[in-house]
Amino acid sequence: MTDPTAITPDRRPGGRTARVRTQVLDAVRAELAENGHEGLTMEGVATRAGVHRTTVYRRWRDVGGLLVDVIEAAGEIDWRPPDTGSLRGDLTALNQEIQQSLVVQPSFAVALMAASFHSDQAARAQTRLWADRYAQCEIVVERAIARGELPARLTDARSLLIAATAPLYHQLVLLRADPDPQLPERAAEAAVLAAAAGAFSARRSACDPGAPS
Template identity: 45%
Template structure:
């Protein structure tokens, strides 16, 4: 499949899940919105869960590149800011909340792939920090990411509170106070 057409399918998938939720997402709807036949979609993805899982990881709409600011603190602040944008700015906010929220109720929607892909990219932030002597080798990078991302999720999604301009700095300071060398 041509990369451009694949991105159109992913875009249609993510926008539909944002508008209608996982239960309202259909392969027929994606096919109609992206201008392809539904058999084309089923040829590449056997179910709507597989399609949404691929779209979460591969769509340009949710593109993610780990920051490289030259410092652990700067990289973590940039990561938290990226998570903040993902969870507070449309259309990413609606996509993330609908798709990842649906993963709790629908085990066939394997959101672990989304998180594994993100974490594989985020890991290099920690590897660079260890090489620079900014971080103990014994620190669990996934725990740090979980603490920071969890803070954004709880504040923005579950509590529905606004994130201040200084939220990323405050969250990173709270976490680094216990792990910085």
């Protein structure tokens, strides 16, 4: 049972283990989007995936395990932030992606947010995913600094990115407003204007060698 060669064929990338994971996570996404977090069951996922439910229980243990893995899988996608040649263009394109993910019916993104209110495990996985995505997006701000659009070393990339994207989530998820086709660009533009006016100056810390003494 512990002979590693016995399980190797199942563990190679693209092997049966990977195929089963793909089938199960596809089923989780479909069930989440259709029935929400409350409708997610191990049995429903196994049936939809066409996988024996003992396999699902053994590998994912419970609904929390399925949620964590589907969030981690979202983080494994080879996603890159937009690169349009201007900060305003990049942030607008990013906001358009966000708006699209939130207004599509049913929305997997909204279902995950709802689930994270009810599962600490899912909430932690989602917090890691958000942190990764915002870290990936910092390149958008770095490129703007390199192009001379923003003052170097004076812009806190994370604060700028949050200011640019937060109104989308606020309007569409919390306020449940109808999607406004102008919002992605308007929110991007507001953040760019605020940044140009020095709104997101990086906080200087005592250990920052560039901090004035």
